[in-house]
Amino acid sequence: MKKHILVVPGDGIGQEVTAVGKKVLERIASKFGHEFTYDEALIGHAAIEATGNPLPEETLAKMKASDAVLFGAVGHPKYDNDPSAKVRPEQGLLKMRKELGLYANLRPIKLFDELLGASSIKPEILKGSDILFFRELTGDIYFGEKGRKNDGDTAYDLAEYSRFEVERIARKAFEAARTRRKKLCSVDKANVLETSRLWREVVQKIAPEYPDVEVEHQFVDAAAMMLIKDPRRFDVVVTANLFGDILTDEASQIAGSMGMLASASVGDSTGVYEPIHGSAHDITGKGVANPLASVLSAALLLDISFGLKEEADTIIAAVDQLLKDGFRTRDIADATTPADKILNTETAGQELLKRLG
Numbered sequence: 001m002k003k004h005i006l007v008v009p010g011d012g013i014g015q016e017v018t019a020v021g022k023k024v025l026e027r028i029a030s031k032f033g034h035e036f037t038y039d040e041a042l043i044g045h046a047a048i049e050a051t052g053n054p055l056p057e058e059t060l061a062k063m064k065a066s067d068a069v070l071f072g073a074v075g076h077p078k079y080d081n082d083p084s085a086k087v088r089p090e091q092g093l094l095k096m097r098k099e100l101g102l103y104a105n106l107r108p109i110k111l112f113d114e115l116l117g118a119s120s121i122k123p124e125i126l127k128g129s130d131i132l133f134f135r136e137l138t139g140d141i142y143f144g145e146k147g148r149k150n151d152g153d154t155a156y157d158l159a160e161y162s163r164f165e166v167e168r169i170a171r172k173a174f175e176a177a178r179t180r181r182k183k184l185c186s187v188d189k190a191n192v193l194e195t196s197r198l199w200r201e202v203v204q205k206i207a208p209e210y211p212d213v214e215v216e217h218q219f220v221d222a223a224a225m226m227l228i229k230d231p232r233r234f235d236v237v238v239t240a241n242l243f244g245d246i247l248t249d250e251a252s253q254i255a256g257s258m259g260m261l262a263s264a265s266v267g268d269s270t271g272v273y274e275p276i277h278g279s280a281h282d283i284t285g286k287g288v289a290n291p292l293a294s295v296l297s298a299a300l301l302l303d304i305s306f307g308l309k310e311e312a313d314t315i316i317a318a319v320d321q322l323l324k325d326g327f328r329t330r331d332i333a334d335a336t337t338p339a340d341k342i343l344n345t346e347t348a349g350q351e352l353l354k355r356l357g
């Protein structure tokens with residue numbers, strides 16, 4: 001198969017982990033006889049430094065012209081502590097999602113059995129957890145009007161959802177539930193928010209079209225609690241942009257670490273495949289970031305954008321084997337991990353390539 005992949009590492013550990021994700025794609029291409037070509041483009045702080053723009057037109061054009069994008073992360077400490085900065089790395093990420101119409105962010109919470117002990121949640125509560133989040137990605141409070149009034153003393157961010165926006169993500173989640181355990185949990189705050197009341201109304205309205213799927217509605221505060229108390233009760237979860245952002249960072253602890261969670265952002269055009277984590281300033285440049293979220297994002301890319309299921313499964317099996325062989329990056333290691341089994345970003349990539357064959 002011939003495909004063109006755009007690699008957009010972004011900032012911080014995005015650079016470090018995406019290099020490993022790309023190597024895995026290259027190895028898969030040679031192993032299975034595919035012809036993947038690659039290009040790179042700037043986003044975030046790296047793009048601001050080079051062009052003044054967090055999402056240069058050239059990057060966007062390259063994204064639209066590619067068959068899939070392997071994305072890293074954006075962000076830089078200098079903006080995090082400067083609320084007055086008008087141009088920010090995260091604007092590039094949000095604009096990319098909007099411009100490419102990436103309204104559905106699939107975040108599988110996949111727990112590898114070997115990592116049962118890596119979580120702070122008890123293994124007997126965790127075992128068998130397997131959740132697929134559908135986070136709406138182009139609406140909500142992230143994209144509404146924002147500003148200041150009263151001489152800057154009052155700030156506002158408008159949360160908005162249209163019926164159309166809710167319905168299209170809900171339908172994707174219903175369809176996915178049909179292929180899994182046929183349970184859908186819609187998470188909102190309909191006891192308080194009007195956007196959530198529309199959300200619940202739309203989900204209730206289309207539910208009868210999926211009679212084989214059991215639907216449950218939960219308020220986001222209770223859902224946050226239930227995720228930790230009893231993660232196995234969840235199959236597919238569909239929720240708004242802000243709630244999905246927060247709940248999936250929480251849910252990463254089911255899988256053991258933020259460094260294990262991949263995602264697929266899909267919608268109207270080129271799919272973007274990205275770890276759920278950010279640029280992680282605290283470990284940037286140390287070479288210790290777990291690259292498996294990027295590697296598993298590459299697997300999602302092959303599966304969803306290219307329909308290469310066997311190739312994707314080969315990557316997942318290699319990750320599984322790496323963990324079975326006792327190797328751990330620091331974020332998923334514990335006191336029982338022998339020193340010679342602790343990997344850094346680069347050695348994790350090398351060990352993984354050995355297991356890809």
Ligand SMILES: NC(=O)C1=CN([C@@H]2O[C@H](COP(=O)(O)OP(=O)(O)OC[C@H]3O[C@@H](n4cnc5c(N)ncnc54)[C@H](O)[C@@H]3O)[C@@H](O)[C@H]2O)C=CC1
Binds near residue numbers: 077259275277280331
């Ligand atoms: N999609 C994106 O590009 C995102 C960007 N950000 C940006 O990233 C910057 C840092 O944000 P934080 O809140 O610290 O979130 P973060 O996700 O970057 O890091 C949170 C914690 O998880 C750890 N972590 C994350 N990924 C890891 C990995 N692969 N291996 C090992 N440990 C890992 C970090 O070291 C940190 O302690 C900010 O500028 C933020 O705006 C945050 C989230 C997503």
Ligand SMILES: CC(C)CC(=O)C(=O)O
Binds near residue numbers: 090093245276
């Ligand atoms: C800039 C943020 C919206 C990025 C983030 O936290 C995410 O996409 O999960």
Ligand SMILES: [Mg+2]
Binds near residue numbers: 246276
């Ligand atoms: Mg997030």
